[in-house]
Amino acid sequence: MCTAATYNTRCHYFGRNLDLEYSYHEQVAVTPRNYPFQFRNVKSVMKHPAIIGMAFVVDGFPLYYDAMNEKGLGMAGLNFPDNCDFKDPQEGKDNIASFELIPYVLSLCSTTEEAKVLLSHVNITNEPFSDKLPTNPLHWMVADGKDVIVVEQTASGLHVYDDPVGVMTNNPTFDMQMNRLADYRNLSVESALPCAFAKGLDLHPYSRGMGGMGLPGDLSSASRFVKVAFTRMNSLSDDSESASISQFFHILGSVEQQRGLCKLGEDKYEITIYSSCCNLDLGIYYYTTYENSQISAVDMHHENLDGDTVVTYDLIKGQQVHYQN
Numbered sequence: 001m002c003t004a005a006t007y008n009t010r011c012h013y014f015g016r017n018l019d020l021e022y023s024y025h026e027q028v029a030v031t032p033r034n035y036p037f038q039f040r041n042v043k044s045v046m047k048h049p050a051i052i053g054m055a056f057v058v059d060g061f062p063l064y065y066d067a068m069n070e071k072g073l074g075m076a077g078l079n080f081p082d083n084c085d086f087k088d089p090q091e092g093k094d095n096i097a098s099f100e101l102i103p104y105v106l107s108l109c110s111t112t113e114e115a116k117v118l119l120s121h122v123n124i125t126n127e128p129f130s131d132k133l134p135t136n137p138l139h140w141m142v143a144d145g146k147d148v149i150v151v152e153q154t155a156s157g158l159h160v161y162d163d164p165v166g167v168m169t170n171n172p173t174f175d176m177q178m179n180r181l182a183d184y185r186n187l188s189v190e191s192a193l194p195c196a197f198a199k200g201l202d203l204h205p206y207s208r209g210m211g212g213m214g215l216p217g218d219l220s221s222a223s224r225f226v227k228v229a230f231t232r233m234n235s236l237s238d239d240s241e242s243a244s245i246s247q248f249f250h251i252l253g254s255v256e257q258q259r260g261l262c263k264l265g266e267d268k269y270e271i272t273i274y275s276s277c278c279n280l281d282l283g284i285y286y287y288t289t290y291e292n293s294q295i296s297a298v299d300m301h302h303e304n305l306d307g308d309t310v311v312t313y314d315l316i317k318g319q320q321v322h323y324q325n
């Protein structure tokens, strides 16, 4: 399971939690402008905006989980089992393999609006990256500083939804997630609204925060959607970089997965392997890992962006304790 979110202050932020019980060898990967993207069915893109994000780099190719380009467009892939339907290549469509979709969109678009146009010709195909890396079911969130969309391909075809809450998780499909939000329409950040339970009954609010009573707290994707939407939509912070990224990681923290709570088998538990936060304006990729709560960062503009090979950074995974005496 995973969660993605956006947050806007003076700058625009985009990121995700990656929740999983195992890990590939993911790294922060910078793809410079002259790295040639060779796609299976459409023509190569030899020159494009630079891209930074989390990727499993195989044979020099960045298999991005989430990334942004230097124009300020971000995109993240999240698990989408059962509903997802990647198809065989189709005549008359731009056939893009699922693992190519992030590079394809981020190398050809600067805005969500442009991504919508590009995606309107796309059929996402089931072609695997390799025998060792079969296709996995995914759906995507795409965001610039202005608009957020969700991209899902199901049996009925490719759907692009406007996302007014700036978050997404996993199943069910995005339209159903939005419908379910109405079940929570009475939740409020107010501590003590007048009692609406029944006439003649004045139930005393014995605690702060009771306006949010009923907000789900379990780890299912449907519950995380409601929890993170409520958190994200009501989030406030100063507009400094420090205050903004702190708030962003708190938004993702509202739906993080602690080891032991989501059991998948004998000694197998899903945890939040990493949380990421892209500053879409500055090209900085921030992240934390399950055991490293200190925020680490890679700034794309500290690299030579005119190169032609992917540059990677290993994740700093150990806890960084700041001893004070």
Ligand SMILES: C[C@H](CCC(=O)NCCS(=O)(=O)O)[C@H]1CC[C@H]2[C@@H]3CC[C@@H]4C[C@H](O)CC[C@]4(C)[C@H]3C[C@H](O)[C@]12C
Pocket: 001, 002, 018, 019, 020, 024, 056, 063, 064, 065, 077, 078, 079, 080, 081, 098, 099, 128, 129, 133, 134, 135, 136, 137, 170, 270
């Ligand atoms: C599994 C992850 C989602 C996390 C999640 O939701 N886990 C709950 C599982 S469960 O729902 O609880 O069972 C997703 C998110 C991004 C994905 C990679 C994208 C690039 C590449 C695409 C290739 O085609 C296949 C290999 C590849 C490395 C992908 C592997 C895997 O698919 C990644 C890590």
